[in-house]
Amino acid sequence: MKVNVEVTCTPEEARAFFGLPDIKPMQDRIMSEIEERLRASLGAMNPETIFKTWLPASMQGMEQMQQMQQAFWSQLAGIAASGGGKKE
DSSP states (O other): OOOOOOOOOOHHHHHHHHTOOOOHHHHHHHHHHHHHHHHHHHHHOOHHHHHHHHSHHHHHHHHHHHHHHHHHHHHHHHHHHTTTTOOO
């Protein structure tokens, strides 16, 4: 024997039927607080601050790489100017 029961109801009606608490007011308060905090933090950050906060290590790495590249080329130019280090 097979019995199918189809119930059409809203989520609120289903929660009330099963005796579950209505947490919509709490969810609304939490979401509004999260939204408020996000707006405050985004409003306080300008693009330059965001860039410095999110990419400090990579920017320092780029600066160090540029310094090493300059040192390499200056050493290479010094070797070339002294005759290439060839012994005769």
